[in-house]
Amino acid sequence: MRRAAVLGTGSCLPERLLTNAELEQMVETSDEWITARTGIRTRRIAGENEQNYQLAAQAARRALDAAEVRAEEIGLIIVATISPHMLVPSCACFVQTEIGAAKAFAFDLNAACSGFLYGLDVAAKYVAADPNMKVLVIGSETLSARVDWEDRNTCILFGDGAGACVVGSAEGRGIIGSRLYSDGSLWNLLCMDSPASRNPDLIAPASKGCFIQMAGRDVFKYAVRAMENAVTDLLTQQQLSIQDIALIIPHQANIRILDNLAERLGAQPSQIFCNVDKYGNTSAASIPIALDEAVREGRLHRGDKLLLCSFGGGFTWGSMLLEW
Ligand SMILES: CC(C)(COP(=O)(O)OP(=O)(O)OC[C@H]1O[C@@H](n2cnc3c(N)ncnc32)[C@H](O)[C@@H]1OP(=O)(O)O)[C@@H](O)C(=O)NCCC(=O)NCCS
Structure with missing residues (x-):
């Protein structure tokens, strides 16, 4: 049976590492508090030449290499992000031109931390409709520009990075099913009023509305x-x-x-992939970065059942089952 499958993965993390010790110098916090409450030890912070679309494009190139697919073969590019380089054009259009995917149409998708899962689900539907279609699904974030570096409740949590997958039709493996959900009534527990910009001419430091605002405890309970x-x-x-x-x-x-x-699922620790200690919460990028690491570390073998699950602002959440 043919299914929409992940043909290759890639990721790209910024060079600069931000440690808990450095955060101790920026806000009233401690390495001990951050590690105990979140498990995060370091996160990556994007520099001048690591704009959202540049990280996304690099992750995409690596995924194309892994899939042995040429950029010209891509029919659709979906970038899941809540920190696009600009509001218009989309990050996906920047990626298209960066990688030379001239035949693709391209759009961004906003489902916060669930964006990659939503994107993969959309890609699967396009591939089901046209088995020749190849889709690049990318999760990419530069959340360091959307965080209030004076707010210890949030600034310790987030990081920058990008992950990508090439999705296409394959025999005997691929996406088996998914469940996606949203609940807009809880919007105010995790939100960002307006887009910030990485253009220094447009940054409005006084406007706290362009930063992530979060009711941490409530989000925690709902997320689990x-x-x-x-x-x-x-x-x-x-x-x-x-x-x-x-x-x-x-x-x-x-x-x-x-x-x-x-614990609630009755899963063994060895079944759960975790790299939050290294990168913090990279929102839409977290699952594709983790997937790429899992693949490169040899954690996935042909025939394995892989489960993805997410939760994010909106609220948005979901799960997806794949046969590798
Ligand atoms: C944010 C989070 C780590 C806070 O942990 P918590 O155990 O819920 O802590 P609380 O928010 O109840 O705060 C406890 C105390 O620590 C303080 N605190 C908050 N951030 C702190 C920090 N970085 N360093 C030190 N103390 C801090 C609070 O001010 C509070 O102090 P008080 O008791 O004097 O008022 C936790 O709620 C969480 O992880 N939530 C989910 C966040 C998330 O993952 N969001 C994205 C989902 S997609």
Whole structure:
């Protein structure tokens, strides 16, 4: 049976590392507090030549190489992001021209930290409609520009980076199913009023509305329950149990969220992929970066069942099951 499958993955992280020790110099916090409450030790911060679309394009090139697909073969580029380089044009259009995917149409998708999962689901539908279609799905963020560096509640959590997948039709493997959800009534628990800009002429430092605002405790509780339900619903639908899953890649927000989720699902720690200690929460980029690392570390083998799950602002959340 042919399915929409991940043909190759890639990622790109900025050079600059920001440690908890450095954050101690910026806000009233400590390495001990951050590590105990979040599991985050370092995060990457984008520099001048690491704009969102540049990270996205580099991740895309690596995914194309891994998939052995040429940029001209790509029919659609989806960039999931909440920190685009500009509001218009989309990050996806910048990526298109950067990598030379002249035949692709391109658009951005905003589903916050669930953006990559939503994007993969959209890609799967296009591939199902046209088996010749090849789609680049990218999650890319420069959240360092959307964080209030004076707010210790949020600035310790987020980081920059990009991850990408080439999606195309394959025999005997690929996306088996997905469950996606949203609840706009809870919008104010995790939000950003207006887009910030990386253009220094346009930055409005006094405008706190362009920064991420979050009710951390509430988000924590919803995130764990929502991802648990999304995974349980999908497993029930597919008549599988958690023991059938080789690897679970959840959105990387916080080690305590991942631990709680694993416990509620009855999953072994070895089933859960975690790199939040290195990169913090990279929103839409977290799952594709983690997926690329899992692939390069040899954690996935042909025939393995892979489960992705996410939670983010909106609220948006979901799960996806793939056969690798
Ligand atoms: C943000 C988060 C780490 C805070 O942890 P918490 O245990 O809920 O802590 P609280 O917010 O209740 O704050 C506890 C205390 O620590 C303080 N605190 C907050 N941030 C701090 C920091 N960086 N360093 C030191 N103290 C801090 C608070 O001010 C509070 O002090 P008080 O008791 O004197 O008022 C946690 O709520 C969380 O991870 N939430 C989910 C966030 C997330 O992942 N969002 C994205 C989802 S996509």
